[in-house]
Amino acid sequence: MDDTLALSLEEVRTLAHRVLARLGLSERQIGPVAETIVAGERDECGAHGIYRLLSCAQTIRAGKVALDAEPAVHDMAPALVRVDGGGGYAQLAFETGRPILAEKARRCGIAALGLNNCVHFAALWPEVEAMAAQGFAAFAFTPSHAWVAPAGGTRPLFGTNPIAFGWPRPGKPPFVFDFATSAVARGEIELHRRAGKPIPLGWGLDPEGNPTTDAAAAMAGSMLTFGGHKGSALSAMVELIAGPLIGDMTSAESLAADDGAKVSPLGGELIIAIDPNGFLGAAAAEHLARAEQIFDGITGQGARLPSLRRYEARARSLANGVRVSKKLHDDILAQLD
Structure with a gap:
């Protein structure tokens, strides 16, 4: 069963604009913020693509961003x-x-x-x-x-x-x-946590300072x-x-x-x-x-x-669009409620 969804880059851009506008971000900020999210998805850097809309939602709702x-x-x-x-x-x-x-x-x-x-x-x-x-x-x-x-x-x-x-x-x-x-971007550990996948040894320590393969424990403890x-x-x-x-x-x-x-x-x-x-x-x-x-x-x-891998991914995405996790997409759409 395919658990991904096909999106054009324009659909990614529209989604980012809709969510950021719904969260109250000013139009001046929405444009450049959305473009970095599109760029991450376009270049197959999933940890910096639409997943980041969830952190934007959390940060904005906590009152930690000046919207205007x-x-x-x-x-x-x-x-x-x-x-x-x-x-x-x-x-x-x-x-x-x-x-x-x-x-x-x-x-x-x-x-x-x-x-x-x-x-x-x-x-x-x-x-x-x-x-x-x-x-x-x-x-x-x-x-x-x-x-x-x-x-x-x-x-x-x-x-x-x-x-x-x-x-x-x-x-x-x-x-x-x-x-x-x-050792790795924090978003990569969070994606492992969301997927219920272990992380490699060397990425993080648990709250007691012990090496761990548990993504949630590393998030609660410390990265390396x-x-x-x-x-x-x-x-x-x-x-x-x-x-x-x-x-x-x-x-x-x-x-x-x-x-x-x-x-x-x-x-x-x-x-x-x-x-x-x-x-x-x-x-x-x-x-x-x-x-x-x-x-x-x-x-x-x-x-x-x-950089060559990103440019090759960019060419594919510009021609064919991208595929994103259906669950992630649903979680992002929930921000519009």
Whole structure:
């Protein structure tokens, strides 16, 4: 028995708009929020697709999102800009700051955008892919809630703390990677819990600090970083550069502000854009072409090049639509009641 449902991308978009509008989100926020949900489903990143409408519903109903937030731009320096999201979703804050970041990076060669006071629920690859599509090398970082234990520890301190990078490829989609510094994104554990499936060892600890394959126990206990102390160090870096460095909360502070609501994190995001022309001038095209040797060297030996799987999935979805869990779809439709 098929437990999935076929949807076109336009149907996914319409569903996202309907649910977000029913929840009272302003029209200005609905557009960019919905597009990140469509992008997740389109690229077969199920943990960042329509499933995220459930977390939006929970967060909004808990009063943890400013429904009519209007981002405020603060031009800090020739190569620095901050956008205060006003307690709204990060997508609108990024869309507000993106053209300013691009202009500053072109003028200075490198620039940084700090997003403050934003609710985060999505992956970071949409941000770096958008910047790389404009010709920049780009990085993005954000803390979350304190769900992750440091290496050797047993209590949550870090967030999932993703790191994303984008690289422009002339005539081709950008090279992009985006990974949590936790062993897996929290949404993946939640999808396992919903499906009643065990998680692999190494993903999390139960509330007593013991390794577990029980998704619910890991959600109640703590997640683990990838790569032991290496992932833990990177997670600490994200806490610092996308928290105190830009005047925003750490993951522990975000969880404290959540105050038991168990909703999406509130905090900051740091996005850095580098213009190859700033270093290379007229030689930029030559050196970007040299970079293609690296990508050819990866794929030429049958190794996986990050981002290619998403682009292949994107082509399929654009041609054929997507399939989603019927149960998940029903749970989302229930938000319209």
